[in-house]
Amino acid sequence: SQRDPNQPEFQEAVFTVLDTLKPVLVKHPEYVKANILGSLVEPERAIQFRVPWQSDDGAYHVNRGFRVQFNSAIGPYKGGLRLHPSVNLSIVKFLGFEQILKNSLTGLPIGGGKGGSDFNPKGKSDSEIMRFCQSFMTELQRHIGPDLDVPAGDIGVGGREIGYLYGQYKRLNGSQNGILTGKGLEYGGSLARTEATGFGLIYYLDALIKGQGDSLKGKKVKISGSGNVAIYALKKATENGAKVVTVSDSNGYVYDENGIDLKTVQQIKEVERGRIKEYADKISTAKYSEGSVWDLDIDYDIALPCATQNEIDGKQAALAIKDGVKYVAEGANMPSDSDAIAAYKDNNVIYGPAKAANAGGVAVSALEMSQNSERLSWSFDDVDSRLKDIMENIYKMSDDADKEYGLEKDYQAGANIAGFEKVAKAMLAQGLV
Ligand code: NDP
Numbered sequence: 154s155q156r157d158p159n160q161p162e163f164q165e166a167v168f169t170v171l172d173t174l175k176p177v178l179v180k181h182p183e184y185v186k187a188n189i190l191g192s193l194v195e196p197e198r199a200i201q202f203r204v205p206w207q208s209d210d211g212a213y214h215v216n217r218g219f220r221v222q223f224n225s226a227i228g229p230y231k232g233g234l235r236l237h238p239s240v241n242l243s244i245v246k247f248l249g250f251e252q253i254l255k256n257s258l259t260g261l262p263i264g265g266g267k268g269g270s271d272f273n274p275k276g277k278s279d280s281e282i283m284r285f286c287q288s289f290m291t292e293l294q295r296h297i298g299p300d301l302d303v304p305a306g307d308i309g310v311g312g313r314e315i316g317y318l319y320g321q322y323k324r325l326n327g328s329q330n331g332i333l334t335g336k337g338l339e340y341g342g343s344l345a346r347t348e349a350t351g352f353g354l355i356y357y358l359d360a361l362i363k364g365q366g367d368s369l370k371g372k373k374v375k376i377s378g379s380g381n382v383a384i385y386a387l388k389k390a391t392e393n394g395a396k397v398v399t400v401s402d403s404n405g406y407v408y409d410e411n412g413i414d415l416k417t418v419q420q421i422k423e424v425e426r427g428r429i430k431e432y433a434d435k436i437s438t439a440k441y442s443e444g445s446v447w448d449l450d451i452d453y454d455i456a457l458p459c460a461t462q463n464e465i466d467g468k469q470a471a472l473a474i475k476d477g478v479k480y481v482a483e484g485a486n487m488p489s490d491s492d493a494i495a496a497y498k499d500n501n502v503i504y505g506p507a508k509a510a511n512a513g514g515v516a517v518s519a520l521e522m523s524q525n526s527e528r529l530s531w532s533f534d535d536v537d538s539r540l541k542d543i544m545e546n547i548y549k550m551s552d553d554a555d556k557e558y559g560l561e562k563d564y565q566a567g568a569n570i571a572g573f574e575k576v577a578k579a580m581l582a583q584g585l586v
Contacts, residue, residue: 160243173566220268226579230266233307254572286317299331334518343521351385353513356544370394378460406446459484467492483507
């Protein structure tokens, strides 16, 4: 920690993971001898650059750009680009470090990376976004490539931004659609990428629940958020016979004991780009309240946080446990704070951590890379069935790791261990790299 004194997010991520890896090091002294952990926590490369851009009023601005190429032991660096004022080196390193193990868990040949900028896209015009993306890519293009580093979207980077980034890459280097994922279907994007994280979450949850001899059918579910992950988790959970009774946004939540209607949520969020409050205007049995959905006191079985980081604290986790929650699976990145996770563990709540539960997005991104290399597009069903296999396998790998190390249903440690072992073996085989 003395090496990175101003990187609290990165330190927290590293210490949490290292803690769960202790039994692996006892069993594998060769990892200690080769200082695998020392290498694992040091990015192979951390690039920081200036991003100058001009706003519509003619003013000059400068933002800071990052790309951290963390680990390429098992494949090209892969991870999103985040545009948000909070972005700094600590946050990019924390996300990049987590990405190494998440990507390993998918079973696909992708290493870990992450990037972004402290640029705030909120309130910017289309042409300002375009000029920013062009300037960002003017530097980034030197560092990426289909076999080297393949960025994707993250917070603040959706289809529009990927399009502008790709357009600038193409002007500088010629057509090569393998350099970014999350592209439009017209220029190399993959079917089922939009659905991937939400569907993947439910495929993982289904495997997790079946592993306990239980079933998703008839279970009552709280979902937070009403964005991309939440909507497709709602869709697949409902198809699988569960009843989702809430969705939310950063202002409030709607609760309907009869179950949330997917089409109405899609109409409000995907078509009208409105607020979740409007759901209660359209569906008379639903009730809208301001505040956090995790403060709503109702009996239910499964919590699926799909909004944002640290949305569930220790007190809210205690309420969920009192309300009868048996399973938590994380669609968002780091939605449960450390007190919440401790509460789950103390009360035998089965906990599926983000790294495992939301890996479906990056998994389908890797399938987009495969399609780009082949110059082919696979059908929706083909991508979806591969996604399902991958998510079921992630549960199985975590469960197998628990069994190997004598852990009791600790799917967080299991995911860390299973993700780590593949990377560690690859690093060991490659010598001093
Ligand atoms: P979206 O921007 O589509 O949706 C986010 C949702 O969360 C919105 O409904 C938003 O409401 C809500 N939200 C944001 N902040 C808060 C808050 N403080 N309190 C309550 N609700 C809030 O994002 P995604 O669905 O794509 O991503 C959600 C999470 O999943 C993020 O953590 C992301 O990193 C993670 N993730 C996403 C993947 C993907 O493929 N999309 C892949 C892996 C992880 P509002 O409209 O009010 O802002």
